[in-house]
Amino acid sequence: MILGLLVLHVAVCVLLAATSRRLGRNGLLVGAVPPAVTAVWAATRLGDHQPESADVAWVPGLDLAMTFRVDAFVDIMTLIVSGIGFGVFVYAYGYFAPSAAGIGRFAATLLAFSTAMLGLVWADSVWSLFVFWELTSVTSFLLIGHKNTDKPAQVAARQALMITAGGGLVLLAGLLLVTRSAGTTLISEMMPVDGATATFGAVLVMVGAATKSAQVPFHPWLPSAMVAPTPVSAYLHSATMVKAGVVLVAVMGPALGGLPTWKACGLAFGVASVFWGAIGALRHRDAKLVLAWGTVSQLGMLITLFSVGTAKAALAAVTLLVAHALFKGALFLVVGEIDVRARTRNIDELGGLARSMPIACTVAVLAGLSMAGAPPLLGFVAKEAAIKAALALEGPEAWIVGFGVIAGSVLTVAYTARFLVTVFGPGPETALAARRHALSLPAAVLGLAGLVGYAALGPLNGVLGPAAARLAGAAEVSDLHRWPGLTLDLGISAIVLALGASLGLVLSRRLGRVPVEYGARWTDASIEATMTFGRATSARLQHGSLPVYLVTMAGTAALAALPFLGYVSFDHVVAWDTPLQAVLAVAIIGAAVALSFVGTRLAAGLALGAAGIAVAAVFVVHGAADLALTQLLVEAAIVVGFVLAFGHLSRSFPRVGLRWRAVRMTVAGLGGAAVVVGLAAASRSPVAAPPLTEMATASVDEGGGSNIVNVILTDIRALDTLGEVLVLATVALGVLALARASDRPEGSAS
């Protein structure tokens, strides 16, 4: 079933990409089908505790396989990814005007993201996890940059890609280290690990997760990504993709949770993000940015809870994960509707929407109350569980987590109150465009789901409990409560709500200044530095000069001979077989050197002929008559060809700068020396004497010829020789074609 659903996604995705122009906006409805099917499948599996798995062998020799596994926790994530995905596809149908540009492309990319995200949450092998992780980064890049003529969108898309894909590389390094010490690549089979390798790997994995989940200081890409169309913001940048880091921390928890660095990093990222995100949400005046900064804060809360690792914290985190996907999705969709109908998202320009958009207002209040953690909504249950989990801890951890959860909740209530009051409360009357059902329905469903979740907490316990148990490695997890009774947690909750609400109401009219983006400046600088470094590197390496490329390659190849220096031995080297060889060697080198010094092409051609004849003489001395003959023929042909090709150029060779010539000479000398070293090293293991008698006999008896070399070529290596003939024929055709073409001079030819 798992593989079938993936295939369905990919197939529809290809279909959408192929027919994007013809389908236009209807492509979004077609794209909604695979998420709908997947969501139904996941819903029927809820409460089924038997994990389902599937794998596709990829490179069996390297033990690489695409392994997928859907257990209690993954099933919840599947429902979030596909259920909200379905809603977002429907919403996008209402969000875009029928004539908007590139909707078909948008639908295909959105479904591609949906596929990648499912692959990510289903992945059990760390390698498939990494592949889908990077695929979500790439599709996110494409979706943020959807308006491909819009400069800010391009900049934001690039920033998001640099941070999330770069974080993916850090994650890869971390996964390599962790799998090395765990001894398995399957996440479900990992046992708790320890040791220096695992400790370092855990830090890298946590950093990778923090980049994806927009944790401080990697968060600036998330607010920037709000330039994307609202369906993208709601789907990728609040409900699903940014949860990938959280999911990673959750599923790696059982294996890495015992390492002190894992918990320390997780708490540092999480608590810092809880506060910095909430402060950002309190200061911004763009409704969408308020939500985005709120997401940074909530993701920080999730990372904090998951890295604590206790069963209670895991239960609170899973509940918050679900609640957040519902309320934040709903709020984004409402803001998108406001954006479409009022043509502004600035909270200063919005007012009176409670009266003019009653449904949107109701949905937003429901979702907002859930975000603030007020009863009777799922967010309340999640926050109660989080406070309970924090109170159950001991030592400094209890203080850090308790402070993060409680103070973070106060700020959450504050920015929620500010958001609701400024957007829907009194203010300038906003003119609105007509209502579209496709826009309000998905938001209403998500908003109501928080209420339904609270009402149906009994069955929900049976779903969230096993998921938390799986993540905490515990056999049993305490239940969630609809109403905790008059306990300390409830008291804290009430104080949080009261404090937060008053703070929010006070701040809703006070803060007028749009904040400086401290973090953004830092990230921009590092991205700019990376780009500059990249440009400088490619300018240096890819300079386009053939001679410099060749010198670089030859120099590197010469250095490769260094290891052979130790093997050089002259035991088997004789000075010469006959003195004539020494004379010929001198002649060859002399001709070659002369060749490089003579000024005109004609003289160079003659020197080339001299060198070739000397080589032929070497063959004669060596007893290789056939070679000598061939060499002479070939040499004659080449000299004639050379003169034909260049004889007309009366000009001498271009002059070359002295320093560059010295570099070339050095490299050439090194290259020559390297060849000598290699050959001298090879001569240390002399070959056995060839079976000459047998070869001579076989040549006559079996090959039917007395010239052994010819028999080898035409009999033993006949097929190779045939290939050689083909090469020569091809060359002849090529030369002919080129020669014909040059009979008709083109361009500025003389």
Place this chain on the structure above:
Amino acid sequence: MNGALLIAVGGLTAVGLYLVTGRSLSRIVLGYSLLGHATVVALIAAGGPAGRPPIAGQAEPEAMANPLPQALTLTAIVISFGLTLFLLALARRQRTITGDDLVEDDLEDRRIAGPDSLPGEQEDQAAT
């Protein structure tokens, strides 16, 4: 291994490398040709000592040179001949089009690299 031939191989390689790193296509062809010579001499030298031509009946088998490397070398000569001829034809075509036989820089790469980022070869540019 034959010391004299070893030196000849080293010399041919060095001069050949020097020539192929130049800008003039005709010199690149020359250098390529010398590198081909270096290869065939190396093959022959590595294949054993000199001897009588390996023709059955004309010499005692014990006095013959090893025929196997000779067969391989013959292939090497022919293939490098083919490539050299093709290079010559290309060079001639280039001359017809540009009126010269100089290897130009890749314009696309130069555009990426910017005007003053060539490592080491500026003098070459200035001199031509």
